[in-house]
Amino acid sequence: MLLVEGLTKHYGSLLALDDVDLGVERGQIVGFLGPNGAGKTTTMRAIMGLVAVDAGEVTWEGRPVDRDVRRRFGYMPAERGMYQQMKVREQLVYYARLGGRDPAAAGRSADDWLERLSLTDRAGDTVQSLSSGNQQRVQLALALVNEPEVMVLDEPFSGLDPVAVDVLTAIIQDQVAAGVALLLSSHQLDLVADVCSAVVIVDHGRVVLRGDVADLRAASPTRYLEVEFATPTPWRPDRVEVTSDGDRRYRATVVDADARELIADAHAHGEVLAYSFAPPDLSEVFLGAVGRDAVEEPEEPGEPGEPGGPDAVAEVAS
């Protein structure tokens, strides 16, 4: 199990991480969520040994994570970057070798991942000659070429086209099925809900919510009742907030209340064609947890100076 305990980090007077705890089991995908600048990238960099924390510890299988242990970690930084003029296979072999593999094993692993990511025929091309989709695949291969036991992916879905999202999702699921512990951060909450079994939500450097996605949704006191009438029907129940879409479809927000009365009330007003009753989805849970009105737009990687991107750390540090 990857265990992060009590991570605390100051940048000058700014508290970037405030006692952050999180855990990822083997075979588990944990989604790491939070608004821009919440501390996701700093936490992930701390796990990868790129940020010296003021307090706290990261362990893998009970062992403090040092450079040796980290050889079994795969990492995808929020900002993508590769040697543009280096050939694809050469680059994979280079990182695998730096990660401690012997030349033969590094070559096998590189070939294997090129094959699995359908990049075999681009192996001898320079990175800069590839399409951005293929560059994303190479970036993913760089995280995988060490055959990691732990994967830390910072915004892996950012900038991917739908096909690439499917490829990445399939590979992530393969890896996790094979026993990899996987932590990923993302702005795309619907993707996180599909892929991750558990989430950790941070805000202002502090964990504000954590748990199983289904449990978190169930734990919310809020339920939504959607009612569709067969014919145009005016419906205005007391003491309940209702929004409508025309005069046939209504959505009522029920907080800590019994919905059966409301359903009966709808039936009393007209012929109900359909109704549904559901807890909030993950993005609503997220917004509730961070106390914001709306999720900020997902950012594109590589734009310097954006708040919350990898540059956020630099900004507060400078």
Added chain:
Amino acid sequence: MRHSEIRMIAAREIGVRVRAKSFPILTGLLMVLIIATGVISRVVDNDDTEPTAIGVAGSVPADFTAATEQIAGQFDLDVTVTDVRADAARRALEDGDVDVVVLGDDQRVLYDGDIDEEVQAVVQQAWASAGIREALVDAGLSSSEADEVASPAPLAAETLDEDDEVDGLALLTGTLAAILLFVSLQMFGSYVLVGVVEEKSTAVVELLLVRVRADQLLAGKVIGIGAVALLQFLLAILAGLVALAISGTDVPGDVWSALPMTAVWFLGGYALYSTVFALAGSLVSRQEDAQAAAAPILTVLIGSYILVYIFGYAPETGASRVLSVIPPIAPFLMPMRMAAGAASVVEVVVALVLLVATVFALWKLAARIYEQVLLRRGDRIAWREALTLLRHG
């Protein structure tokens, strides 16, 4: 483990630089230029070294030919003496078959327009000495007695303040070594600079630092690019030797013995400057800012180089001695003073010790700053701020 990582990083740098198109082109150009100077020098020399042809017509003192050759030898002049017919003498001179004609019967000498004054002196002296000798033999002296009187052993010549007289070739070699170092440091220093910025401006550095330490990254880059720089330097030296061989120049011993040391100074200078270039690169996040960060280094580099032209030509002066042990200047100035035979062993050792100590201290410093700034993105970090990081780090 530590060293194998540095080796891998260095190997990548070597591969990238050597396979880049610019390397063989620039190196080839450099070698061609150097060899061309040898060829030119040979062509120019050849014109000069053609012996001066002296024609002799009519009756001249018995030993005139022998005296001419002997005296010319004392002046380091190459002459040939041939007999010409008196009536053909003027024509031979006009056609350029001979440069000088001595008309014995007329007691006259005819010169080609642009004849050397030394040759004139030789001919006059030979004429006088041969005449005197003939007169002495006629007066009854034996041949060897006449020789002694007519051609006394020349005065042994000695130049005072010989140390101040710097051998031209030593100056030339020293200057060429300084030019080579200057060009190399600019070229490979900028490779180091741009290479570090490339890694920092993209997320490459994050992927690297997950696997290796910042000081290993620094060492691998500086060593790898340095190996390529040394290769180019040695090829240039090789070209220089070829040029010397072609030109047929006599190389003084001091220059030969300074050669291996020139390579040492080259490496020292490279280690010093490239480490600072790497640091400059680590302070910026965009290639556009790189030149600004490197500006102070270039100022020191250019200044040290220019000093060669002032103090390298006066290698015995006190200022030259002091400047040549200062680390950023030593790699330029000291090889020149050594080639001129002006540097004492103590000065060389002091300069080397200072240089190595400075490089070592810089390395320690650079590794610590490097670690702290590589992941810091955004505006250029001022040198002053980088140094304050050391206290907080």
